[in-house]
Amino acid sequence: MRKLKETILIVEDDAQIRNFICYSLKLEEFHYLSVSTAKSAMEQVVAEKIDLILLDLGLPDLDGLEVIRKIREWSDIPILVISARDQEKEKVEVLDAGADDYLTKPFSMVELLARIRVALRHLKKQNNTTTKSIVAVGNLRIDFEKHLVFLNNSSIHLTPMEYKLLALFFQNIGKVLTTKMIIKEIWGIGYGEDTQALRALMSALRRKIETNPAQPEYIITEIGIGYRLKEKRRSAG
Structure with missing residues (x-):
């Protein structure tokens, strides 16, 4: 039986979709809370220890984009947007506002669960990164303390700007950066x-x-949006 301490907040005004997500998370033994408005979502974020937000954009009282902006004024809680808006411009706007990932409706529950696990895994890594100076993705490794990069255990020379760019991706493994x-x-x-x-x-x-x-x-292109450092296997420290 899975013993998860993380709490997922579902923010979705469509009762059918909300119930479907709740039922699926319950089967997977995730701990979750669900609300249907932006106001209730903000109240839960303040009152509870929320580890991941599943956010619909088309809420009845406030657009989800504004919810992201408000939360990002004071919190780095991972936000996974689930929306019927599928234009690249809208996705970029949401990601620029501070969302961590974007899933377009209709979606498969298998994909949603996979993205939830990735988001929670990244959360754990971020919580542990404060004590780590070395992080690895596959055979690519960065030493933040010494400003060194290794590929297949061999040191590679990067210019200061190249290192700065790679470090930015390593600080956001798996996340789309616009x-x-x-x-x-x-x-x-x-x-x-x-x-x-x-x-x-x-x-x-x-x-x-x-x-x-x-x-x-390693660094893959998200067409029309930006780039992502693809998560491969392990983190070392």
Whole structure:
């Protein structure tokens, strides 16, 4: 029997979908709470120790995008958006606002459960990262304390900007980072949204860490949105 301490908050105004999610989480022995409005969601986040939020965008009292923005003013709780909005522009806007992942309706429960497990696994890793200076994804390893990177146990040389970009991905393993978010973190808020410099930097980094840069194994492109450091096997410290 699974012994999970994490609490999942389901924020969904469609009773049929909400009940379906609740039933599926119950079968998997997850601990959860469910609400149908943004107001109730905010009350639960304040009153309870919530570890993951499953958030619909089309809420009756406040758009889910605003809920994300409000929560991100004071909390880093992982947020997995579940929405019928499937335009790339809308996904980018949600991710830029601070959501950690996005699942489009209709969805399979198998995929939702997989993404929940990934989100909770990342949460545990983040909680442990404060005591770790070395993190590994597959055969790629970064030493934050010494600013060193290893591939297949061999040290590889990165420029300061390449290291900064790779470190950003290692701090967000498995999470989609939008191009706007990456540019802001790497070059600063006043740089603008010129993606050419990012594409050139990404190309240079991939040539050093990927066996075949044209078919990357580590940093994959989320078309129209951004990039993701693909979770592979292990974390070391």
